[in-house]
Amino acid sequence: MRPAGPAAQARPARFSPARRLLCEAGGMARLLIVHHTPSPATQVLLEAVLEGARTDEIEGVEVVTRPALAATAVDVLAADGVVLGTPANIGYMSGALKHFFDGVYYPCLTDTAGLPYALYVHGNDDTAGAVRAVEAIAKGMSWHRHRPPVSVTGAPDAAAREACWELGALSALATLERVG
Numbered sequence: 001m002r003p004a005g006p007a008a009q010a011r012p013a014r015f016s017p018a019r020r021l022l023c024e025a026g027g028m029a030r031l032l033i034v035h036h037t038p039s040p041a042t043q044v045l046l047e048a049v050l051e052g053a054r055t056d057e058i059e060g061v062e063v064v065t066r067p068a069l070a071a072t073a074v075d076v077l078a079a080d081g082v083v084l085g086t087p088a089n090i091g092y093m094s095g096a097l098k099h100f101f102d103g104v105y106y107p108c109l110t111d112t113a114g115l116p117y118a119l120y121v122h123g124n125d126d127t128a129g130a131v132r133a134v135e136a137i138a139k140g141m142s143w144h145r146h147r148p149p150v151s152v153t154g155a156p157d158a159a160a161r162e163a164c165w166e167l168g169a170l171s172a173l174a175t176l177e178r179v180g
């Protein structure tokens with residue numbers, strides 16, 4: 001059966017009034033980082049994303065990390081922005097990230113339309129299928145891709161770390177914008 005997501009795209013972007021009130025009262029916007037990190041190379045990328053997201057230059061954003069196998073719908077409902085990180089596995093996203101989406105798709109479909117998200121993918125030689133798969137599901141949930149994905153193949157070099165840092169920092173900004 002085709003998921004009900006595309007119909008939801010007609011809805012305007014929205015966020016919880018309770019979260020807006022919290023932020024207006026001096027609370028923090030929340031950036032959720034959902035990642036599958038099975039190796040040193042993927043750990044390097046995660047750490048660069050976290051460093052960017054937590055840069056001192058951006059205030060008012062709480063950064064929460066969840067391994068994809070532990071992230072829940074409650075985590076997503078409480079978030080004002082999301083970063084997704086996965087290795088490419090057999091031309092697709094990791095089973096762990098797919099498991100995450102399987103658990104949050106319907107519980108979050110109504111209330112997270114317009115949620116800003118960004119993606120980083122690591123692979124040996126070809127990340128296109130993984131990117132396509134994540135973007136298809138995120139589109140089905142009416143999430144907003146606020147910047148192009150970062151794709152890294154092989155050992156992460158300085159440019160890859162920099163791209164992930166930037167992804168984290170810009171995701172923190174997009175999270176603030178959603179609340180403000």
Ligand SMILES: Cc1cc2nc3c(=O)[nH]c(=O)nc-3n(C[C@H](O)[C@H](O)[C@H](O)COP(=O)(O)O)c2cc1C
Nearest residue numbers: 039040041087088089090091122123124125126127
């Ligand atoms: C079962 C399996 C399938 C994989 N499939 C792909 C793939 O389709 N494309 C790709 O670029 N890399 C693929 N890889 C490589 C992983 O993406 C890579 O191991 C992961 O990003 C971690 O990087 P590292 O092994 O260099 O630490 C696969 C790895 C495994 C274990």
